[in-house]
Amino acid sequence: MAFSVPAGLEAELEALVARYPQKRSASLMFLHALQEHFGFVSNEAVEWTAARLGLQPINVLELVTFYPMFRQEKLGRTQVKVCRTLSCALAGASELRAQFCTRLGLDAGRHGPQTTPDGKFTVEFVECLADCGNAPVVMVNDDLIGKCSGADCDRVIAKGQ
Amino acid sequence: MPQEYRLILKHADQPGYTPDIACYLRHGGYEALKKAVATPGRELPDGKKQSPREVIRDEVLKSGLRGRGGAGFSAGLKWSFVDRRGGKPIYLVCNADESEPGTFKDRQILHKDPHQLLEGMIISCWANDVKLAYIYIRGEMPRGARLLNQALDEARAQGFLGKNILGSGHDLEIHVHRGAGAYICGEETGLIESLEGKRPYPRIKPPYFPAVLGLYMAPTIVNNVETLCHVRHVVQLGGAEYAKLGTPNNTGTRIVSLSGDVRNPGYFEVEVGKVTLGQLILDANFGGGVRPGRSLKAIIPGGSSSKVLKAGEKFKLRRKGADGQMTQVEVDLLDLPYDFDSLQQAGTMSGSGAVIVMDDSRSMVDAIANLSEFYAHESCGQCTPCREGALWMSKALHRMTSGGGRPEDADYLRDIAQNIQGRTICAFGEAAAWPVLSFVSKFREEFAERGKADEAARAQGLSRSGTHH
Structure with missing residues (x-):
């Protein structure tokens, strides 16, 4: 399938460029928007962004590989990010992640993001999500679940099936 | 009881309080901005004249306000370093990249009262002759970014932004810029690089002091x-009046984020220095103490x-x-006033105001292993001591938590940490080394x-298993 950015999105991105004295500044916002639309940042998206912002593709690719939120392959429709940093760890983050993995048939012993074969879920550990008073905290797509319980885990999985 | x-x-957190401008205006919102732009110039006793903008900057200096992000540096002094003569535009960036483990205070403001931030920002921009400003918000706060854009x-x-704000002749635009999950973007020069569309490698100071060579x-x-x-509150109250809040050199209020092993974790806004660390953790109207049957073991007082x-x-x-x-007075840990200076004198810092409590059920080896993994992951990789050292410490701690401990491990970790601190471009090196140094000692x-x-x-x-490192 050929890479194509819908006209509406393109116009939105053009408007973003105008917010900065230098075009290059818009690159993170471009990548967010493209990832939101396509589900990940493909090489084509990198090249497209570079061309729009007058950059070399490497200037954009090095952002995709540096910033943890950008992904180079398609992830699950429901993305489960379990906070692993201290306050959440004290509140049982490891057990919580293991529960998500086990329920979804993923390997709790493996590092890094894991996606279910049906493409419905990705589960991963992330660093502090800045809601430590509600530990353990899980981010499911754009929503934050504080004091995440086993029941919440079941609910997230039922909803994403 | 404090x-x-x-x-x-x-x-x-009042019932019915919403993040929209109508609600903010009903609660006296943007009155401080109106007051700021209507501020007359003044003549000081020594005959020196201050322009209206200088008056506001002077009030911020007089208020004693210290940065709430981590370093606790005087905000007024920081503003005074700005190069106003070079003829270049002056930029202001709000650091909303709240990522210091344990910290969740800015989240409350961004999601519940975004206009308060905008008002403070607009006043600060006006006072510093800034015409273009950005809010750099964590990538993981998409709802916060949407709320800010709406705000x-x-x-x-309402005419608080754009051309000729409130008829003052001042033009100002503020835009939201989203980060993408990198802790180092909270470091101000890393943040600036990120805002320029680059990897957030912090810049070396000198010469790249943001006040002179920033965005x-x-x-x-x-x-x-x-x-x-x-x-905003400094302007509303006046610098001298604001300085009556809190304690000398530690003025105002600050929002403490309390998490870990307490019965009642959460955020608490207190006058700086008027509440002790013990009260924050133990009092019923704050943390409520450790869980039943447990005793206090350790406190991380100012972010990880x-x-x-x-x-x-x-x-x-x-x-x-x-x-x-x-x-000189001897003070127990729990009697330490929660302020910038007392914690510094206790050999640590109040940092971002994040207190993480651990009780006697916790292994300190496990705790520092968790934090070291964070720093290993978040090191930007620019400076060798930090890139290699943070990872090295994390690997060693992983070995220790996987059954591969050795009696000399404390010294081993100390040596690595000591070879990181002071040898890096930014303070991340210290941020990775200090927790390790303090835990092992x-x-x-x-x-x-x-x-x-x-x-x-x-x-x-x-x-x-896991003795292979």
Whole structure:
């Protein structure tokens, strides 16, 4: 399938460029928007962004590989990010992640993001999500679940099936 | 019993309080901005004249306001360093990249009262002659970014932003810029690089002090969300009146994020220095104490980068007596006033105001292993001591938590940490090294015991997995 950015999105991105004295500044916002639309940042998206912002593709690719939120392959429709940093760890983050993995048939012993074969879920550990008073905290797509319980885990999985 | 003192979060949690501008205006919103732009110039007793903008900057200096992001540096002084003569535009960036583990205070402001931040920002921009400003918000706060964009649209529609703000002749635009999950973007020069569309490799100082060579190599002010909100209150109250809140040199209020092993974790806004660490953790109207049957073991007092404090520790603090003489007093850990200076004198820092509590059920080896993994992951990789050292410490700690401990591990970790601190471009090196240094020195026996037990188990061929490092 050929890479194509819908006209509406393109116009939105053009408007973003105008917010900065230098075009290059818009690159993170471009990548967010493209990832939101396509589900990940493909090489084509990198090249497209570079061309729009007058950059070399490497200037954009090095952002995709540096910033943890950008992904180079398609992830699950429901993305489960379990906070692993201290306050959440004290509140049982490891057990919580293991529960998500086990329920979804993923390997709790493996590092890094894991996606279910049906493409419905990705589960991963992330660093502090800045809601430590509600530990353990899980981010499911754009929503934050504080004091995440086993029941919440079941609910997230039922909803994403 | 000390109470919360809600200045910044006065309305945020009231029933029916919403993040829209109508609600903010009903609660006296943007009155401080109107007051700021209507401020007349003044003549000081020494005959020196101050322009209206200088008056506001002077009030912020007089208020004693210190940055709430981590460093605790005087906000007024930071503003005074800005190069106003070079003819380049001056930029202001709000650091809303709240990522210091344990910290969740800016989240409250951004999601519940975004207009308060905008008002503080607009006043700060006006006072510093800034015409273009950005809010750099964590990528993981998409809802916060949407709320801010909405708030900016509302503020524009009301004439608080855009051309000729409130008829003052001042033009200002503010835009939201989203980060993408990198902790190092909270470091102000890393943040600036990120805002320029690059990897957030911090810049070396000198020469790249943001006040002179910041965003696009122009003078730039980077202030934390909470700090900018305080500017609004400084203007409303006046610097001298604001300085009556809190304690001398530690003025105002600050929002403490309390998490870990307490019955009632959460955020509490208190007058700086009027509440002790013990009260924050133990009092019923704050943390409510550790869980039943448990006792306090350790406190991380100012975000994960601050040095850990051990239950039972005592500190020598310098205090000014009634006669003006400095004396030294011994203070128990729990009696430490929660302020910038006391914690610094106790060898640590109040940092971002994040207190993480651990009780006697916790292994300090496990705790520092968790934090070291964070720093290993978040090191930007620019400086070798930090890139290699943070990873090295994390690997060593992984070995220790997987049954591969050795009796000499505390010294081993200390040596690595000491080779990171002071040898990096930015303070991340210290942020990665200090927790390790403090854990291994204060809980040395725990590392030794773990190491000995693991060694004995290995000798008997009972080794657990993971001894391969």
